Amino acid sequence: MLILQRKPGExxxxxxxxxxxxxxxxxxxxxxxxxxxxxxxILRSELIAAAAVNQDSAREESDPAALLDLLSGPPPSSP
Incomplete structure (x- = not known):
């Protein structure tokens, strides 16, 4: 890694x-x-890191039934 010092305008x-x-x-x-x-x-490093995390998450296998349970949300509360 090269480390330089620069002033505004340089x-x-x-x-x-x-x-x-x-x-x-x-x-x-x-x-x-x-x-x-x-x-x-030209990308900011945090965007590259976030994209890598998203790709890793997309590769993980999940139980389809568990995903449907997450999407349906909590059961309605009774009065």
């Missing part, structure tokens, strides 16, 4: 066609601008 190049610029630093937040070709996906 940038880093990745290869010849990806540029990451520091827009601002306020408190504990850093705003970045990323310029890359449209075929390069």
């Amino acid at each position: 940038s880093v190049m990745i290869g010849s066609d990806i540029s990451i610029s520091v827009i601002s630093v306020e408190g504990g937040r850093v705003r970045l601008a990323i310029s890359a070709p449209v075929e390069v996906p």
Whole structure:
């Protein structure tokens, strides 16, 4: 892992066609601008992690009857 220090207005190049610029630093937040070709996906790491969790959940097998019970909700209460 490469660790760099940059000030607002400075940038880093990745290869010849990806540029990451520091827009601002306020408190504990850093705003970045990323310029890359449209075929390069740019995703936040937490979205990738959430997608992986969703895929893992979708692969798990569940008893169809148990799923139907969950969907039907609790039985109605009697007065």
